[in-house]
Amino acid sequence: MTLSSIPHWKSAVQQKRTAQLNAIPPSWRLPSTILTFPLPNTLETIRTCGLLSAEELEWTETNDATNLLALLASREVSSVQLTTAFCKRAAIAQQMTKCLTEIFFDRALARAKELDDQYEKTGILTGPLHGLPVSIKDRFDVEGMDTTIGWVGLIGKPAQRSSSIARLLESMGAVLYVKTNIPQSLMMSDSYNHIFGQSINAFNHKLISGGSSGGEGALIGARGSILGIGTDIGGSIRIPAALQGLYSICPTTGRVPWDCSFMHQHYLVPPVAGPMARNIATIEYFMQSLLDSNPWDVDPGCIPIPWRKELAALPDRKLKLGVVFDDGVVKPQPPITRALREVTTKLAAAGHEVIEWNTSLHITGTNLWKKAILADGGSHCKQLCDIVDEPLIEGMLVGTPADELSILEREKLEEEKWLFQERYLKQWKDSGIDALLMPVTPWVGYRPKTWVTSYQWLGYTALLNLLNYAAVTVPVTYADPALDQPDQEWLAHTPRNQSDEFSHGQYDIDLVKNMPICIQIVGGRFGEEKAVAVAKVVDELIHS
Numbered sequence: 018m019t020l021s022s023i024p025h026w027k028s029a030v031q032q033k034r035t036a037q038l039n040a041i042p043p044s045w046r047l048p049s050t051i052l053t054f055p056l057p058n059t060l061e062t063i064r065t066c067g068l069l070s071a072e073e074l075e076w077t078e079t080n081d082a083t084n085l086l087a088l089l090a091s092r093e094v095s096s097v098q099l100t101t102a103f104c105k106r107a108a109i110a111q112q113m114t115k116c117l118t119e120i121f122f123d124r125a126l127a128r129a130k131e132l133d134d135q136y137e138k139t140g141i142l143t144g145p146l147h148g149l150p151v152s153i154k155d156r157f158d159v160e161g162m163d164t165t166i167g168w169v170g171l172i173g174k175p176a177q178r179s180s181s182i183a184r185l186l187e188s189m190g191a192v193l194y195v196k197t198n199i200p201q202s203l204m205m206s207d208s209y210n211h212i213f214g215q216s217i218n219a220f221n222h223k224l225i226s227g228g229s230s231g232g233e234g235a236l237i238g239a240r241g242s243i244l245g246i247g248t249d250i251g252g253s254i255r256i257p258a259a260l261q262g263l264y265s266i267c268p269t270t271g272r273v274p275w276d277c278s279f280m281h282q283h284y285l286v287p288p289v290a291g292p293m294a295r296n297i298a299t300i301e302y303f304m305q306s307l308l309d310s311n312p313w314d315v316d317p318g319c320i321p322i323p324w325r326k327e328l329a330a331l332p333d334r335k336l337k338l339g340v341v342f343d344d345g346v347v348k349p350q351p352p353i354t355r356a357l358r359e360v361t362t363k364l365a366a367a368g369h370e371v372i373e374w375n376t377s378l379h380i381t382g383t384n385l386w387k388k389a390i391l392a393d394g395g396s397h398c399k400q401l402c403d404i405v406d407e408p409l410i411e412g413m414l415v416g417t418p419a420d421e422l423s424i425l426e427r428e429k430l431e432e433e434k435w436l437f438q439e440r441y442l443k444q445w446k447d448s449g450i451d452a453l454l455m456p457v458t459p460w461v462g463y464r465p466k467t468w469v470t471s472y473q474w475l476g477y478t479a480l481l482n483l484l485n486y487a488a489v490t491v492p493v494t495y496a497d498p499a500l501d502q503p504d505q506e507w508l509a510h511t512p513r514n515q516s517d518e519f520s521h522g523q524y525d526i527d528l529v530k531n532m533p534i535c536i537q538i539v540g541g542r543f544g545e546e547k548a549v550a551v552a553k554v555v556d557e558l559i560h561s
Contacts, residue, residue, distance in 0.1 A: 026169045026405040030212050033165075033172050037213070040120035044068075045108040052112060056222045059113040059239050063106060073102035082149060082243045082299040089148040092136075096129035096148030100192050103150040107195050107241035114226065115216050116235035118155040118196045119162045125150065125194035132190060145306035147190030152242035154233050155196040156203065157290075159183050167201035167210025170404025181274040181316040182246060182290055189310055197245065198232025202398050204390070204414040206256045206458075206475070207468040208232055211407060215465050219261050221532060224462040227257035230293065234261040237293055244299055248275075250288040251386065251414075252457070252478025255490050255537055258293050259457035262492040262533025264300050264552070265293040267478075269487045269543045271320035272304075274312045285389035285430060286482050297491070297552050301329055304545065328546035331553050332451075338364060338551070339374035339453040346380060347474040347517045349459040350524045351507055352496040356534040357454065360493055363558040374453055378441055383476040385434055386483040390414060392430070394421025412469035434483065441484055445541060452551040453539040460520050461496050461529040471523075474516035481539060489548040490535045493559050498530045 045068055051057060064074060076099055079085055088094040104122040111117040132148050135141075158164050158176035160183075165171040183193060201210040208216035208231025216231045218224040219238030226235035230247030234257025237245050247254040249267040258265035273290045292303045305324040313319035340361050342354060349357075361371045395416040402409050409415065422430060445453075456477050463471065481488050503524065512518035538555065540548030 024406065026211075026407050029169055029172050029405065033212055037117070037120060040122065041108045041111070042122075045105055047109060047112050056113060059110065059219055059222070062113060063109050063239065066109065068109060069102065069105055073105060076102050077106045077240050077243075079243065080295040080299070082294065083302050085243060086145075086147070086149055090142060096132045096192060097126060099148060100125050100129040100150045100194060103242060104194055106239070107152070107236060110219070110236055110239035110241035114219060114235040114239060115214050116198055116226065116232040116239070116241070118165065118198055118213055118232065119159070120195055121159075121162060122194060125192050129192050132192070143190035145189050145302075145309070146186065149191055149244065150194050150242065151186055151191040152195050152197055152233060152236055152245040153183060153186070153193060154230050154245070154247045155199050156248045157183055157196075157246070159193060159196065162196065165212055166203065167199050167212055168401045168404070169211055169407045170401055172212065181276045181312070185274055185307065185310060185312055185315060186246075189306060195236070195242075197230070197236055199230070200228045200413065201410045202401075202413050202415060203229040203248075203250070203253065205229065205410075205412060205468055206252060206473060207463070207465070208257075209410065209465070211410070217465060218462070221462065221529075223464055223528060224532070225260070225465055225468070227260040229253040231257045233293055234258060234263060237261065237263055237295060240295075243294065244303060245293045246290055247293050248288050248290050249482065250284070250286060251390065251475050251482055254291050254293060255457050255478050255488060258490040259535035260462060260532070262535060263293050263295060263490065264297050264492070265490045266291040266300055266304065266545055266548070267481065267488045268545050269485050271318060272322065272487070272543070272545060273307065274316035274319055276316050276318060285392055285427065285434070286386055287485075297549065297556055300489070301549055322543065325546045329549040331557070332550055335368045335370065336364075336451045336551065336554065337370045337372070337449055339372055339448060339450045341374045341376055341453065341455040341477075344376045344379045344476055346383075346476050346513065347459040347520050348510055349456045350461055350520065351501040351503060351526070352461055352494070352529070352534050353456045353459065355500060356494045357456065357536060360454065360536060360555055360559070364554070367558060369554075372448070372450070375444065378437070378444065379476055379480055382437055382441065382480045382483050385430070385437055386479045387414075388420075389430060389434065389483070391416030391420035392422040392427060394418045396421070412471075438484055442542075452541070452544070452548055455537050455539060457490060457535050457537045460523065461534065462532050463523070464528075467523070472515040472519045474520070478537075484542070486542055487540045487545040487548055488537045489540070489545075489552045490537050491552045491555050492533050492535045493555065494534045496526060496529045496532045496534060498526050501526050
């Protein structure tokens with residue numbers, strides 16, 4: 018290829034990647050010998066590379082953010098010290114997994130010093146997240162930083178103001194230090210774009226980190242962040258959380274601020290923002306702290322419902338829970354089926370009632386979701402591609418002109434969605450369940466670029482976005498070669514469709530061994546607290 022034949026947008030990519038690398042101090046860079054393929058284990062590399070002190074390793078290995086906040090409040094650690102530790106770890110995680118987009122360590126350390134000085138002077142904590150480093154997906158604006166969303170045409174267009182969630186985090190005392198990787202357009206359960214490349218799994222370099230909050234998942238999985246904010250319109254928080262064994266909340270619209278200024282488009286299924294972390298206590302602490310800060314006074318899209326702590330407490334009664342082992346479209350792979358059976362067996366043994374859920378509405382709901390997602394006919398993505406003649410990456414869930422809906426067709430779809438939500442709500446209420454247990458995905462892991470040809474089925478997650486139901490992910494086990502070899506039922510399974518055939522043929526226990534397995538707990542509309550309460554029950558049973 019001659020120099021003149023190289024697409025001109027690639028020079029912008031190279032400049033952006035160079036600036037990103039330069040944002041990592043030379044003393045925090047790994048030797049090139051480590052960064053040659055096949056890459057070594059990310060966590061092992063972080064723990065043994067010698068770039069973090071023993072104290073920095075101890076702080077970043079902590080799972081519960083409230084423990085770090087206690088250290089900050091007692092002055093046993095300063096925000097500068099803690100922020101430095103997480104910046105270092107994030108820098109190493111980036112070199113191993115390509116989990117980051119914007120890196121602003123100097124700005125973060127200056128903010129941390131301000132918080133330390135203010136605390137020293139006044140003795141007053143800035144807020145419930147005082148001094149805590151928090152990461153945020155590159156779907157949100159941070160003033161002065163690019164929000165490219167993986168689009169080359171948006172390089173060099175820094176945000177003029179921060180999104181409401183970023184402003185609220187800083188008002189609560191958080192230290193923002195990085196933004197995390199995503200797929201071009203956000204509409205893929207992988208995180209790959211032309212600017213920042215392929216984000217890979219924190220635990221296995223042969224596997225993806227998921228999407229579209231895949232960089233966030235990889236960063237938290239590598240313990241380069243203790244708390245991060247992702248977004249979800251069809252599984253984009255829950256899928257990366259599942260692939261890295263994280264806790265997360267996909268909330269009902271209006272619970273968490275959402276005012277992203279990124280070229281607004283009308284969504285027939287509204288996206289939501291939510292937290293990702295390594296334990297349920299961190300998730301709950303964030304939600305309560307955020308809602309205690311009255312975000313509805315900042316973001317007019319927020320609904321003034323405080324965190325209902327009593328609903329999120331461990332229940333003092335036995336629960337009635339629905340469970341979906343198989344939605345009838347794509348059969349979950351053996352580790353996922355085993356995980357659900359182990360959890361439901363323990364729940365039943367503890368006296369909780371578990372019933373199999375009727376999934377007859379699920380195909381209809383997921384098809385409505387897909388129709389809504391494609392309704393703009395791909396025009397939004399085309400506009401972004403056209404800025405610099407950037408090609409659209411194959412495999413994303415983006416509409417074509419044939420999918421575009423007129424105003425009347427959109428109104429009809431809104432009516433269909435409403436009637437479907439009514440039918441599902443009736444099924445939920447008639448059943449009397451407290452929550453619903455489901456797989457997050459029917460698959461355990463994919464190799465990079467597999468998504469392009471995967472015939473993927475998003476019914477286990479996207480349905481809940483259409484319903485606007487809150488869901489929490491909970492890690493419950495790991496893929497185990499001794500327990501998850503294909504059994505006779507799996508081998509005899511006759512695929513029902515292309516998606517089922519692909520998922521069935523793609524399963525390889527040797528590829529995904531030791532990978533975390535999560536389930537999702539669905540609390541219903543505005544059921545964040547209820548889902549957290551059930552997650553606590555599951556957590557207690559799994560770890561007892």
